[in-house]
Amino acid sequence: xxxxxxxxxxxxxxxxxxxxxxxxxxxxxxxxxxxxxxxxxxxxxxxxxxxxxxxxxxxxxxxxxxxxxxxxxxxxxxxxxxxxxxxxxxxxxxxxxxxxxxxxxxxxxxxxxxxxxxxxxxxxxxxxxxxxxxxxxxxxxxxxxxxxxxxxxxxxxxxxxxxxxxxxxxxxxxxxxxxxxxxxxxxxxxxxxxxxxxxxxxxxxxxxxxxxxxxxxxxxxxx
Amino acid sequence: xxxxxxxxxxxxxxxxxxxxxxxxxxxxxxxxxxxxxxxxxxxxxxxxxxxxxxxxxxxxxxxxxxxxxxxxxxxxxxxxxxxxxxxxxxxxxxxxxxxxxxxxxxxxxxxxxxxxxxxxxxxxxxxxxxxxxxxxxxxxxxxxxxxxxxxxxxxxxxxxxxxxxxxxxxxxxxxxxxxxxxxxxxxxxxxxxxxxxxxxxxxxxxxxxxxxxxxxxxxxxxxxxxxxxxxxxxxxxxxxxxxxxxxxxxxxxxxxxxxxxxxxxxxxxxxxxxxxxxxxxxxxxxxxxxxxxxxxxxxxxxxxxxxxxxxxxxxxxxxxxxxxxxxxxxxxxxxxxxxxxxxxxxxxxxxxxxxxxxxxxxxxxxxxxxxxxxxxxxxxxxxxxxxxxxxxxxxxxxxxxxxxxxxxxxxxxxxxxxxxxxxxxxxxxxxxxxxxxxxxxxxxxxxxxxxxxxxxxxxxxxxxxxxxxxxxxxxxxxxxxxxxxxxxxxxxxxxxxxxxxxxxxxxxxxxxxxxxxxxxxxxxxxxxxxxxxxxxxxxxxxxxxxxxxxxxxxx
Amino acid sequence: xxxxxxxxxxxxxxxxxxxxxxxxxxxxxxxxxxxxxxxxxxxxxxxxxxxxxxxxxxxxxxxxxxxxxxxxxxxxxxxxxxxxxxxxxxxxxxxxxxxxxxx
Numbered sequence: 001x002x003x004x005x006x007x008x009x010x011x012x013x014x015x016x017x018x019x020x021x022x023x024x025x026x027x028x029x030x031x032x033x034x035x036x037x038x039x040x041x042x043x044x045x046x047x048x049x050x051x052x053x054x055x056x057x058x059x060x061x062x063x064x065x066x067x068x069x070x071x072x073x074x075x076x077x078x079x080x081x082x083x084x085x086x087x088x089x090x091x092x093x094x095x096x097x098x099x100x101x102x103x104x105x106x107x108x109x110x111x112x113x114x115x116x117x118x119x120x121x122x123x124x125x126x127x128x129x130x131x132x133x134x135x136x137x138x139x140x141x142x143x144x145x146x147x148x149x150x151x152x153x154x155x156x157x158x159x160x161x162x163x164x165x166x167x168x169x170x171x172x173x174x175x176x177x178x179x180x181x182x183x184x185x186x187x188x189x190x191x192x193x194x195x196x197x198x199x200x201x202x203x204x205x206x207x208x209x210x211x212x213x214x215x216x217x218x219x220x221x222x223x
Numbered sequence: 224x225x226x227x228x229x230x231x232x233x234x235x236x237x238x239x240x241x242x243x244x245x246x247x248x249x250x251x252x253x254x255x256x257x258x259x260x261x262x263x264x265x266x267x268x269x270x271x272x273x274x275x276x277x278x279x280x281x282x283x284x285x286x287x288x289x290x291x292x293x294x295x296x297x298x299x300x301x302x303x304x305x306x307x308x309x310x311x312x313x314x315x316x317x318x319x320x321x322x323x324x325x326x327x328x329x330x331x332x333x334x335x336x337x338x339x340x341x342x343x344x345x346x347x348x349x350x351x352x353x354x355x356x357x358x359x360x361x362x363x364x365x366x367x368x369x370x371x372x373x374x375x376x377x378x379x380x381x382x383x384x385x386x387x388x389x390x391x392x393x394x395x396x397x398x399x400x401x402x403x404x405x406x407x408x409x410x411x412x413x414x415x416x417x418x419x420x421x422x423x424x425x426x427x428x429x430x431x432x433x434x435x436x437x438x439x440x441x442x443x444x445x446x447x448x449x450x451x452x453x454x455x456x457x458x459x460x461x462x463x464x465x466x467x468x469x470x471x472x473x474x475x476x477x478x479x480x481x482x483x484x485x486x487x488x489x490x491x492x493x494x495x496x497x498x499x500x501x502x503x504x505x506x507x508x509x510x511x512x513x514x515x516x517x518x519x520x521x522x523x524x525x526x527x528x529x530x531x532x533x534x535x536x537x538x539x540x541x542x543x544x545x546x547x548x549x550x551x552x553x554x555x556x557x558x559x560x561x562x563x564x565x566x567x568x569x570x571x572x573x574x575x576x577x578x579x580x581x582x583x584x585x586x587x588x589x590x591x592x593x594x595x596x597x598x599x600x601x602x603x604x605x606x607x608x609x610x611x612x613x614x615x616x617x618x619x620x621x622x623x624x625x626x627x628x629x630x631x632x633x634x635x636x637x638x639x640x641x642x643x644x645x646x647x648x649x650x651x652x653x654x655x656x657x658x659x660x661x662x663x664x665x666x667x668x669x670x671x672x673x674x675x676x677x678x679x680x681x682x683x684x685x686x687x688x689x690x691x692x693x694x695x696x697x698x699x700x701x702x703x704x705x706x707x708x709x710x711x712x713x714x715x716x717x718x719x720x721x722x723x724x725x726x727x728x729x730x731x732x733x734x735x736x737x738x739x740x741x742x743x744x745x746x747x748x749x750x751x752x753x754x755x756x757x758x759x760x761x762x763x764x765x766x767x768x769x770x771x772x773x774x775x776x777x778x
Numbered sequence: 779x780x781x782x783x784x785x786x787x788x789x790x791x792x793x794x795x796x797x798x799x800x801x802x803x804x805x806x807x808x809x810x811x812x813x814x815x816x817x818x819x820x821x822x823x824x825x826x827x828x829x830x831x832x833x834x835x836x837x838x839x840x841x842x843x844x845x846x847x848x849x850x851x852x853x854x855x856x857x858x859x860x861x862x863x864x865x866x867x868x869x870x871x872x873x874x875x876x877x878x879x880x881x
Contacts, residue, residue, distance in 0.1 A: 008749070010416060010748065010749055010750070010751055011751065012416070012417060012751040012753065013751070013753075018416030018417070018751065019416075020415075020416070020749055021412050021413055023333070023334070023335060023336070023337045023338075023339070023409075023412070023413060026337065026412055028412065028845070029337045029408050029411075029412040029413075031848075032407075032408050032411060032412070032847075032848070033337065033338060033341075033404050033405075033408045035848060035851065035852070036403075036404040036407055036408065036438050036851075037400075037404060039438055039439060039851075039855040040400055040438060040439075040441070040442040041442075042855055042856075042859065043439055043440075043442035043443055043855070043858075043859065044442040044443075044445065044446045046443075046859045046862070047442070047443045047446045047447065047476060047479075047862075048446060050476075050862060050863060050866060051450070051461055051472065051476070053863065053867075053870075054469070054472055054866065054870050055461070055467070055469075056820075057867075057870050057871065058467075058469075058870065059467060060816050061816075064816055072806075076802075076806060079802055079805075080799070080802065083795070083798055083799065083802065084795075086834070086838060087791060087792075087795045090786070090791045090838055091788060091791060094786070094787070094788055094791070136453075136457040136458050136459050136460070137457060137458030137459075137460075142466070145467075146466060146467025147467060149460050149466045149467055150460055150461060150466065150467050150468065153459035153460045153461060153466075154459075154461070156457075156459075157450070157453060157459055197838075198839055198840075201834055201835075201838050201839045204834065205831055205834055205835075208827050208830050208831055208834070209824075209827050209831075211805075212805060212820075212823035212824065212826070212827055213820075213823070216805065216806075216808075216809065216819065216823050217816065217819060217820060217823070219808075219809030219813075219819055220815065220816030220818075220819040220820065411847070439855060439858050443862075471869070475866055475869065479862055526858055526861060526862075527861060527865065530865065530869070537873075538869045538873070539868060539869045539870075539871070539872035539873045539874075539875060540872065540875070541868050541869075541872045541875075542865065542868045542869040542872065545865060545868055546865075
């Protein structure tokens with residue numbers, strides 16, 4: 001790892017040298033800081049899953065009935081799309097470290113396209129519910145059972161938050177491409193791209209739990 | 224050596240957007256942790272003064288039964304405003320934002336925090352959240368009237384500006400999270416070579432434990448407040464019983480953050496005690512390891528006790544028992560600290576300078592506050608005491624008598640380091656006694672009033688409670704007058720105080736080995752630290768690091 | 779200053795990707811292979827999700843190759859989250875049950 005400024009060295013009583021960490025160029029520190037930020041995302045979605053679990057326990061059968069409304073095929077496609085996108089994000093990170101700048105950018109673009117596909121499918125899923133009159137505080141929804149009202153309330157809220165995180169992710173990836181072009185992210189200084197890949201993995205992780213809890217529980221109950 | 228002619232961080236700074244001519248821009252775009260600390264201090268004290276005058280207006284309203292100066296709805300807004308300002312704008316940023324920012328790098332031998340620009344962003348987010356809160360006073364139906372706890376379903380239904388207040392609280396939460404991230408990484412990455420975790424000053428232990436709470440607990444209240452906003456705007460239904468929702472779930476989510484939040488407030492305050500005691504007892508602290516570990520234990524166990532705010536809410540019996548037991552448990556590490564502190568003072572040659580007076584005051588008031596907390600968490604007793612003035616007295620004894628007292632202590636202890644001057648000791652002592660007497664006059668009667676049944680957040684009351692309110696009202700006036708006097712003394716001393724050297728208290732920790740006020744880069748040479756932080760020999764610091772730090776770097 | 783050895787290769791990314799795809803297929807097949815009550819389905823689905831999460835965390839998020847500090851703090855965050863779930867569950871499950879210990 002090349003450094004642009006010479007490191008600060010101090011000596012102890014035995015004359016051993018110790019290097020002072022330069023906070024302006026601290027790879028481990030940047031990664032550590034970003035992991036701590038990811039914990040806040042974990043807690044944010046974790047609290048929403050807590051709310052979901054609370055009401056799923058209380059209204060199990062209603063949740064299963066409501067879950068049947070969701071489109072398993074579209075949800076499944078989205079699962080594969082998102083998984084693919086994290087693979088390409090990982091390859092992008094590998095490429096930049098191997099100084100393969102063009103490939104790294106291409107991989108980011110593929111990730112962005114896959115994210116847009118995900119959002120598009122999500123949009124159609126939402127529209128399907130809304131066209132049936134199912135949206136928060138709608139007359140049709142309020143006429144259903146309590147469990148179903150809460151299921152859809154949580155569905156829109158949680159997939160909505162997830163979607164916002166994807167949109168922000170797309171923006172951040174575009175910014176990453178800009179940074180690569182300006183040589184701010186290079187084969188030696190790539191912690192920003194590594195952190196973005198971590199962010200993207202968290203977004204995927206949330207979906208790994210969202211999908212079974214919202215879609216697959218429709219199989220629950222004796223078949 | 225005259226510190227006042229040496230170049231300090233007041234004369235030069237690093238800013239985020241490049242160079243500026245204007246002094247104002249050099250302050251509000253600074254990325255120097257010391258300046259950011261002062262930016263927080265100025266704004267926080269302004270809000271503190273506003274909030275205590277709101278409280279004074281409440282005390283005046285309650286001076287006699289019936290309506291005096293405001294109607295019931297305004298009263299509800301007043302106690303909400305008082306709570307929101309005090310909690311979100313004053314005590315939670317509190318000691319970490321001012322003294323943590325200023326001192327953390329100094330105490331561990333670093334030149335700044337790990338992410339200086341993120342530090343500035345935290346301050347800007349704080350300002351933005353504060354602005355939103357203030358704006359909500361003047362639009363629509365005025366400030367929220369739900370209490371700072373924003374309980375559903377009232378917070379979903381009331382017409383006052385709840386969304387403003389919730390958004391402000393969310394943004395302030397973001398500022399808190401970013402500071403927490405900054406401090407954890409700084410402690411892990413920027414300690415001076417040789418300084419292991421168990422050689423760090425205890426204030427750093429307090430800040431580190433606090434920072435973890437900031438990171439892990441704040442997002443939960445963040446999402447909870449957003450869920451209330453979604454309830455209000457979209458009608459999702461999770462807190463609405465008519466749709467199957469559960470208001471008790473709101474209480475769970477809210478207190479999952481807000482209980483750890485009070486540990487977020489007190490842990491730095493305990494850290495300040497541990498810094499001040501060795502200096503004025505002229506000896507090392509008793510039980511360094513146990514105090515350090517107890518900070519971590521309080522942080523961890525503090526995540527487990529939130530349900531003691533829900534003991535009368537309708538929660539399950541099992542949950543109540545679990546929470547009550549865990550809350551008794553969390554008192555143990557706190558008790559360990561108190562015993563260690565008293566042991567430090569035992570047979571010591573104590574210098575009763577003002578910071579030491581504040582510490583002794585806190586040991587008394589926080590002990591009362593903490594023990595009355597145990598009274599409250601006894602489930603059967605809580606049925607009588609929940610939502611009475613007993614609770615109000617309890618949390619003011621702990622938060623004001625613990626956190627704010629230590630904020631005042633820190634303001635005196637590190638005043639010479641911040642300004643290069645000393646305040647007037649005699650006047651500061653008078654201010655302490657005024658505040659201490661006023662404090663107890665104001666809040667002790669509330670223990671009695673609460674035990675006899677006076678409910679909290681009530682605009683009016685039965686004649687049998689009038690005597691308590693009158694005594695409290697007198698106490699409020701004494702307290703506020705003394706606080707203003709204390710601030711006046713400190714502000715006056717900024718310009719007129721007696722110049723002092725690096726180390727007027729003759730203390731051992733690293734911040735006292737550099738000039739007062741510190742230079743921009745803190746240390747000319749970072750020392751190698753292979754010693755404990757509070758080593759005194761026959762009442763004198765065991766070593767003098769000034770030569771190493773200012774001169775060459777060999778012994 | 780930090781000597782980070784990056785052990786993730788393109789082959790590893792692909793291998794883990796394939797495993798995750800297989801697990802996704804298993805997710806879909808599970809209700810047909812193990813038909814059961816709601817609890818059975820939820821437990822099975824979460825079990826698969828946790829395996830996926832562990833793989834993603836260890837490999838894609840590099841935790842297997844990071845300094846122990848990173849693993850400790852991730853564990854701590856997960857433990858805190860688990861505590862929130864467990865204690866809240868003690869309310870959710872026992873909400874309306876009376877407590878007759880001192881009967």
